[in-house]
Amino acid sequence: xxxxxxxxxxxxxxxxxxxxxxxxxxxxxxxxxxxxxxxxxxxxxxxxxxxxxxxxxxxxxxxxxxxxxxxxxxxxxxxxxxxxxxxxxxxxxxxxxxxxxxxxxxxxxxxxxxxxxxxxxxxxxxxxxxxxxxxxxxxxxxxxxxxxxxxxx
Numbered sequence: 455x456x457x458x459x460x461x462x463x464x465x466x467x468x469x470x471x472x473x474x475x476x477x478x479x480x481x482x483x484x485x486x487x488x489x490x491x492x493x494x495x496x497x498x499x500x501x502x503x504x505x506x507x508x509x510x511x512x513x514x515x516x517x518x519x520x521x522x523x524x525x526x527x528x529x530x531x532x533x534x535x536x537x538x539x540x541x542x543x544x545x546x547x548x549x550x551x552x553x554x555x556x557x558x559x560x561x562x563x564x565x566x567x568x569x570x571x572x573x574x575x576x577x578x579x580x581x582x583x584x585x586x587x588x589x590x591x592x593x594x595x596x597x598x599x600x601x602x603x604x605x606x607x
Contacts, residue, residue, distance in 0.1 A: 486554075493555040500543055511536055518576050530579065537576055538585030544568065545593045572601035 508515050514533055517524060524533040544564050551561035571577060580586040581597075 489555050490557065493550050500546070504539060504543055507536065507539060518574060521575055523575050523579075533576055534580050534583045534585060537571075537580040538583070540571065541580070541586070541589065541597075545589050548593055548596065549590070568597065568600050569604045572597055573604050577601065 511532065514524060514529065515536060518533055518537065524530045544567075547556055547561055547564045550556035551558070581594075587594075
């Protein structure tokens, strides 16, 4: 009789462990969805903030994208800062994607712009600036690799 009670207790214990594992799995999935949703929302808000900066400095951004170099001095500093903001946004997406918090589609939407950006004459100027040196090594290596590949094409 005592052995039967011990067996029943063991079965109940295993069942409770399984229920707990199922519950934890569901919680982790829910948290993952919440993190991804928050990340996408943050990316969209960041894009809107960057768009506002571009509106305020549209002529300079057009110059950068057109392959023109800004005037030495203040204009070059502003161009470098705008370029750095774009790269900060890109690096943030890169790391969010690497961590699994940002989907492939959201990352690729930004990554498609990178080859064009690294071919611009402003890229080496930015790359040598403090802003261009303050990014993570893996992101800078990605940019340098994309630049080398795009120059070969």
